[in-house]
Amino acid sequence: MWQRGRMHASFPVDVDLALVGGGGAASLVLAALDRHGVTGLRVAVVDPVHKRGQDRTWAFWGLPGDDLDPLLSASWSQVDVVTPAGRRVLTLDPLRYAMLRSAPVYDRAAEAEQRLDAVRISAPAGDLHDDGERVVVRDPDGRDLVRAGWVLDSRPRRPKRPGRTSWLQHFRGWWLAADRPTFDPQRAVLMDFRTPQPQRGVSFGYVLPVDDRFALVEYTEFGPALLDDSGYDAALRGYADLLGLDLSALRVREVEDGVIPMTDGPFESRPSPRVVRLGTAGGATRPSTGFTFSAMMRQADQVARALAAGRPPVPAPAYPGRHLWMDAVALRALDRGHVGGVEFFERLFDRNPPERVLRFLDGVTSPAEDLAVMRSSPLLPMTGAVLGDAAGRLRARLRR
Numbered sequence: 001m002w003q004r005g006r007m008h009a010s011f012p013v014d015v016d017l018a019l020v021g022g023g024g025a026a027s028l029v030l031a032a033l034d035r036h037g038v039t040g041l042r043v044a045v046v047d048p049v050h051k052r053g054q055d056r057t058w059a060f061w062g063l064p065g066d067d068l069d070p071l072l073s074a075s076w077s078q079v080d081v082v083t084p085a086g087r088r089v090l091t092l093d094p095l096r097y098a099m100l101r102s103a104p105v106y107d108r109a110a111e112a113e114q115r116l117d118a119v120r121i122s123a124p125a126g127d128l129h130d131d132g133e134r135v136v137v138r139d140p141d142g143r144d145l146v147r148a149g150w151v152l153d154s155r156p157r158r159p160k161r162p163g164r165t166s167w168l169q170h171f172r173g174w175w176l177a178a179d180r181p182t183f184d185p186q187r188a189v190l191m192d193f194r195t196p197q198p199q200r201g202v203s204f205g206y207v208l209p210v211d212d213r214f215a216l217v218e219y220t221e222f223g224p225a226l227l228d229d230s231g232y233d234a235a236l237r238g239y240a241d242l243l244g245l246d247l248s249a250l251r252v253r254e255v256e257d258g259v260i261p262m263t264d265g266p267f268e269s270r271p272s273p274r275v276v277r278l279g280t281a282g283g284a285t286r287p288s289t290g291f292t293f294s295a296m297m298r299q300a301d302q303v304a305r306a307l308a309a310g311r312p313p314v315p316a317p318a319y320p321g322r323h324l325w326m327d328a329v330a331l332r333a334l335d336r337g338h339v340g341g342v343e344f345f346e347r348l349f350d351r352n353p354p355e356r357v358l359r360f361l362d363g364v365t366s367p368a369e370d371l372a373v374m375r376s377s378p379l380l381p382m383t384g385a386v387l388g389d390a391a392g393r394l395r396a397r398l399r400r
């Protein structure tokens with residue numbers, strides 16, 4: 001185990017705030033602390049890995065003009081949603097779809113860490129002991145590493161209880177480089193459902209062009225089971241064919257793989273008085289889509305604002321309860337075959353203005369807008385899923 005940053009005598013390190021897990025959620029918190037000019041706060045980051053470089057690409061939508069804008073690789077005010085029935089060009093104004101690679105985010109977090117004079121402990125954390133006044137972070141052998149006023153814990157973990165539906169969003173992307181103009185940098189493809197659909201689940205491809213010669217082309221599935229290595233490559237080759245790309249004339253510069261949970265199993269965001277869970281572990285992953293970044297950004301900002309004002313760093317829940325219920329119903333409808341995935345997303349995008357859909361997926365729509373979104377889904381199958389979900393909840397409650 002080793003440490004860097006602020007000098008101190010010995011373990012445990014005494015701090016006001018410990019970030020346990022230093023990935024996406026923690027990096028956004030560090031950047032937000034810097035943005036809100038928080039000073040004098042003693043911070044420690046505990047993670048066996050110091051995240052650096054390119055290990056993921058975040059795509060998300062939002063209003064332009066925040067302090068991450070200079071870090072974006074690209075952004076688009078129009079995106080395409082494609083189904084076998086046709087191509088829709090969605091104008092997102094006032095929002096925009098944006099692409100942020102992990103390297104500049106981790107660099108931004110490292111700068112913030114330095115300015116905050118944070119202590120970095122490159123060791124895995126084990127149990128957390130919260131006595132209501134302070135939290136002791138132990139290593140897996142039970143040695144005390146940190147004593148903190150508050151802990152923000154973003155280590156990956158399973159939901160508190162298994163979901164009634166547990167799917168995965170799993171994907172492979174190729175960063176493709178061309179020698180001549182090949183991609184349209186003005187338009188990203190948000191979802192392209194012309195890919196062959198799996199027996200259970202839904203698949204789509206997408207394209208995020210950085211310029212006319214460099215783009216991320218990705219194949220994604222929502223479903224219960226992963227593919228093997230050759231399965232992802234074959235699916236990507238098939239999608240490249242659909243796009244009319246000549247792979248023999250392109251170089252695969254990087255490969256990006258990922259698996260994100262899509263489940264109605266509950267993620268506990270406040271396991272004890274002074275421990276707050278963030279990121280996927282804290283429920284920031286939207287169950288119906290796997291999108292996580294916007295909720296992590298929102299919560300990081302709330303945490304930093306609270307600390308700047310001398311308040312506890314407790315953000316609002318990542319999504320309203322009614323959205324989690326709607327997602328549970330949607331996941332059930334898709335999983336039990338009440339509704340086809342392509343039909344579900346086609347109706348969502350065809351019967352709502354794009355801004356409403358995107359704000360809904362971010363969890364920030366009003367109840368009236370939510371009703372409009374619900375009305376756009378097929379009534380009978382969704383009613384079946386609502387009833388099935390209610391029965392599932394009742395059975396689970398009786399078992400408990």
Ligand SMILES: Cc1cc2nc3c(=O)[nH]c(=O)nc-3n(C[C@H](O)[C@H](O)[C@H](O)COP(=O)(O)OP(=O)(O)OC[C@H]3O[C@@H](n4cnc5c(N)ncnc54)[C@H](O)[C@@H]3O)c2cc1C
Pocket residue numbers: 020021022023024025026046047048049051055056057058059060123124125126154155156256257258259260278279280281290291292293294
């Ligand atoms: C390849 C990929 C692409 C994605 N793209 C998007 C996207 O386009 N849009 C979107 O909204 N979401 C996306 N996501 C989902 C989500 O935004 C990311 O997974 C995000 O990084 C989640 O942040 P996190 O902090 O919860 O987890 P992570 O970033 O995974 O961080 C968890 C950290 O915990 C650390 N850790 C593990 N065990 C311990 C331990 N015992 N002690 C201390 N630390 C520990 C790990 O080393 C890691 O640094 C993507 C995910 C992946 C994997």
